[in-house]
Amino acid sequence: xxxxxxxxxxxxxxxxxxxxxxxxxxxxxxxxxxxxxxxxxxxxxxxxxxxxxxxxxxxxxxxxxxxxxxxxxxxxxxxxxxxxxxxxxxxxxxxxxxxxxxxxxxx
Amino acid sequence: xxxxxxxxxxxxxxxxxxxxxxxxxxxxxxxxxxxxxxxxxxxxxxxxxxxxxxxxxxxxxxxxxxxxxxxxxxxxxxxxxxxxxxxxxxxxxxxxxxxxxxxxxxxxxxxxxxxxxxxx
Numbered sequence: 001x002x003x004x005x006x007x008x009x010x011x012x013x014x015x016x017x018x019x020x021x022x023x024x025x026x027x028x029x030x031x032x033x034x035x036x037x038x039x040x041x042x043x044x045x046x047x048x049x050x051x052x053x054x055x056x057x058x059x060x061x062x063x064x065x066x067x068x069x070x071x072x073x074x075x076x077x078x079x080x081x082x083x084x085x086x087x088x089x090x091x092x093x094x095x096x097x098x099x100x101x102x103x104x105x106x107x
Numbered sequence: 108x109x110x111x112x113x114x115x116x117x118x119x120x121x122x123x124x125x126x127x128x129x130x131x132x133x134x135x136x137x138x139x140x141x142x143x144x145x146x147x148x149x150x151x152x153x154x155x156x157x158x159x160x161x162x163x164x165x166x167x168x169x170x171x172x173x174x175x176x177x178x179x180x181x182x183x184x185x186x187x188x189x190x191x192x193x194x195x196x197x198x199x200x201x202x203x204x205x206x207x208x209x210x211x212x213x214x215x216x217x218x219x220x221x222x223x224x225x226x227x
Contacts, residue, residue, distance in 0.1 A: 032210070032211045032212075032213075034207075034210070034213035034214075036152075036214075038152075042219075043202055043217035043218060043219055043220055044144075044152065044202075044214075044217055045217070046207065046213060046214060046215045049207055049209060049210040049213050049215070050209070050210045050211075053209065053210070055215065087151065087152055089152075089213060089214075091210060091211040091212040091213040092211065092212075093212075094157070094166050094212065095154050095166065095168055095169075096142075096154045096212045096213070097154065098151055098152040098153070098154070099151075100151050101151050101152075
């Protein structure tokens with residue numbers, strides 16, 4: 001199975017900050033990477049698919065980049081509703097596997 | 108409205124069984140592969156099982172293989188997960204998730220989840 005890691009595990013930030021989260025796959029996955037946002041008690045929400053494609057309805061302050069084994073999710077200007085946990089997921093092969101998550105909380 | 112609604116969760120003793128259901132609405136259910144993804148309390152996300160649109164392809168995580176069975180009824184717009192020989196480590200919120208149409212094995216629509224608790 002492909003193992004996914006994320007860094008940092010948590011980040012404290014303020015409204016308006018630029019936040020970057022990194023995800024690394026244990027082997028190359030081309031651009032088959034997705035990013036999700038999850039708020040407490042809620043289901044995950046797809047933000048980015050195919051590494052850099054913005055899911056319909058997701059604000060443009062979210063962006064993704066990378067290919068192969070290294071990927072990033074960037075929030076260009078953090079908004080109050082963005083405080084949540086973010087997960088990456090490799091979509092290259094079965095079984096789909098998720099990173100351990102990065103919690104973004106208020107500084 | 109496009110949505111997935113899970114049901115069937117609850118408290119079950121170790122070794123017991125439970126059947127989860129997921130009702131789909133607002134989209135052409137029969138065109139999509141569907142999945143179950145779970146999340147243990149305070150933990151991350153774990154993919155459990157996948158079924159293709161016509162049930163031709165079925166996959167399971169090693170952790171549930173031989174104990175869980177995924178199925179679907181396209182006439183009823185419903186997805187199911189039969190869970191047998193349940194263990195304490197199966198305790199989790201179980202989400203029904205639709206496989207995205209624009210990409211590979213990612214999930215673009217999720218239900219709200221149903222909690223399964225395995226405890227004596």
